[in-house]
Amino acid sequence: MRQYRGNSDAIRSLVRSGEVHRDVYTDPELFELEMERLWHRAWVYVAHDSQVPKPGDYLTVQVAGQPLILLRSGDGQVRVLYNRCAHRGARLVSASAGNCGGLLRCPYHGWTYRLDGTLRTVPLKSGYAGSGFEESRAAHGLASVPAVAIHRGFVFVRLAADGPGFAEYFGESLTSIDNMADRSPEGRLEVVGGTLRYLHECNWKMFIENLNDTMHPMVAHESSAGTARDLWKDQPPEAAKPMVIEQFLPFVSNYDFFDKMGVKLFENGHSYTGVSFSIHSKYSAVPEYEARMVAAYGAERARAILSEIRHNTVYYPSLTVKGAIQTIRVVRPIAVNRTLIESFTLRLVGAPDSLLERSIMYNRLINAPTSVVGHDDLHCYRSIQEGLEADGNEWVSIHRNHAPGEEARAIAGVYNGTSEISVRGQFRAWLAAMA
């Protein structure tokens, strides 16, 4: 097993112009370094602020091995604190969500904190007189993460004290979140309906690389979406399609469809498929919704918003959003071969309920642990995780549409949809953080 910590040359040797070394997916030391470097320097998604609407509302979230509390303080601000009592290090809050009232209280010795993390009370405080406690780290209360940014309610953190600014990190890729929020007549989103939690026994990058992978749906999803197509094929063309058929059918579109769909890359590993159109383009119209959008934005702006129908936007490394159907998936790496994917539906505030029902159905059909689409994707990721143990070839090919001199150019731009350039863009970002 090679050594990577303290060996930038060894890390740099893992990424070649059209291939990457299998260790990036299988080596536990590289995974540790990813958490320390890539996942600390990046802006990582935590939660949506609609999940903590009232003062005292909180969520506990694990990000890159760090236990965090996201909470709404009394002044209305959203804060992200480390979930660690300043005393002996106990996890302060154990529940995944709740309301803590006006303070946080440790269950071990009862130290309390205000919602901004400052230390409020310590029992039998007289015992600390002259002890040096007042000058210690503990007296400052809970640590906050170094940087928090909120965009249209999406709360991101940067766990490293130094690193790129939020706007600089995401650039124009934020327009995907904007388009999703703008699809609400009130420009607001709300996470509703609970969290689907799908445990993936594979490296987190397998999932990320699948999001803009357009060469697999017609193969991997033949048995699921293809079955839906076969069950529907004898219907007359003008027959109204049930929502489930509308959602499944486009998955088995042909190579030409996916190639013309296009993929757009940004710096820092972000991208989206569905530049020209996407698998979401042909859902039936909802006249009541369109009327509300025109009333809110005027006909021209409403049309501009609704004609932007992106597929998966990747916010590298932690988040993917599907604005056209209002679902998001969050990547929570646990180990080199273990990743939790959490999927959420967002309600478009001010839109008719039928849009939420459509999002709920899509999230369940595609993202649940019971999803027939998910089963075949995860089967493939696990096949890779296991297949990479094989000797005889240590390299993973990401050559598709690689052009000579690609590495010398900035990677941002629009490309044909079946290119593997989105994966090459991700590894550029990976290498910049890791070496």
Place this chain on the structure above:
Amino acid sequence: MASDAELIGFVYREARLIDEKRLDEWYELFAEDARYWIPLTRGQKSGLTENSLMFEDKLLLKVRIERLKNPHAYSQSQPSFCQHVLEAPGIEDRGAATGIAILRTPFLYLESRKDRQQVFAGVAWHHLRAVRGRLSIVLKKVELLNCDAALPSVELFP
């Protein structure tokens, strides 16, 4: 209305059809307007506006059943098998007033694929309607004990 023995026997038979992979016969047990629901949260109110693990109508059940016959269902190239172990179904309502009998059945459900076996537990609720002497499922609601856990692929039918 069906007898207690017929209601209880129906629940046992339904589980056996799934476990023996007689899924076309299992499909025929569902009424045209039936739902097979595995809620995501305890006390969940709606499968339409809240996420669920399953909230299948007959069309979706048909997609699942037909997919399992497809040689390109790659996640099943090493096939999964399942086994239900049921407590005696309890009759909550004989349906005299509504025409719909309700049964409650605590269960264990195991899915096995080669060297991996997953165990699930929960309570199954069957809402059964008798039409011309034949029982059919209007609602099968499966309340999984660990509905809020991070779950692996669940590929058959709890």
